[in-house]
Amino acid sequence: MAAAPLPTEYGQFRIYVYENRTETHVALVRGEVGNGDGVLTRLHSTCLTGDVFHSARCDCGEQLETALRRIAAAGRGVVVYLNQEGRGIGLANKIRAYSLQDEGYDTVEANVRLGFEPDLRDYGIGVQILRDLGVRSIRLLSNNPRKLASVTKHGLPVVEMVPLEIDASEISRRYLRTKKEKLGHRLSVV
Numbered sequence: 001m002a003a004a005p006l007p008t009e010y011g012q013f014r015i016y017v018y019e020n021r022t023e024t025h026v027a028l029v030r031g032e033v034g035n036g037d038g039v040l041t042r043l044h045s046t047c048l049t050g051d052v053f054h055s056a057r058c059d060c061g062e063q064l065e066t067a068l069r070r071i072a073a074a075g076r077g078v079v080v081y082l083n084q085e086g087r088g089i090g091l092a093n094k095i096r097a098y099s100l101q102d103e104g105y106d107t108v109e110a111n112v113r114l115g116f117e118p119d120l121r122d123y124g125i126g127v128q129i130l131r132d133l134g135v136r137s138i139r140l141l142s143n144n145p146r147k148l149a150s151v152t153k154h155g156l157p158v159v160e161m162v163p164l165e166i167d168a169s170e171i172s173r174r175y176l177r178t179k180k181e182k183l184g185h186r187l188s189v190v
Contacts, residue, residue: 088120
């Protein structure tokens with residue numbers, strides 16, 4: 001693991017890089033984890049198109065920015081940035097799925113049409129990273145009940161699920177509706 005201070009537009013964080021043979025994951029830590037209880041946490045899967053290029057197709061980039069803002073305001077928290085692009089199907093397949101979405105398929109149907117499950121992400125490595133940082137329980141910034149189930153399945157207590165809703169745009173509305181109706185996300189904006 002490598003670590004260093006990381007000043008951001010949201011304030012001072014510390015960046016930790018975790019590597020294995022095939023993947024690199026990152027944790028941004030604000031403040032001191034302290035006793036590790038009730039740490040405000042976002043487990044965020046890579047979304048190059050949303051996080052870096054600010055694609056309007058999804059709410060990922062805005063969720064990441066909102067999480068960083070909330071953690072900075074709280075003075076204590078962690079964002080674990082997991083290498084799980086496109087719900088685990090990878091960047092090239094995600095772009096293929098975009099083409100299918102342009103043909104009328106929703107995001108779930110596109111992944112299935114490409115031969116994948118709707119969501120292949122696993123948060124076990126994220127739980128391992130949080131434990132390595134001294135986190136013992138979290139307040140999870142998420143709308144995704146599957147993420148909650150995965151985190152608790154891997155043995156990390158979630159003391160609160162903190163909503164992280166982003167307003168729907170004309171472009172993202174269908175995507176958000178699919179997340180709500182087909183993946184069970186807790187969303188009131190659609």
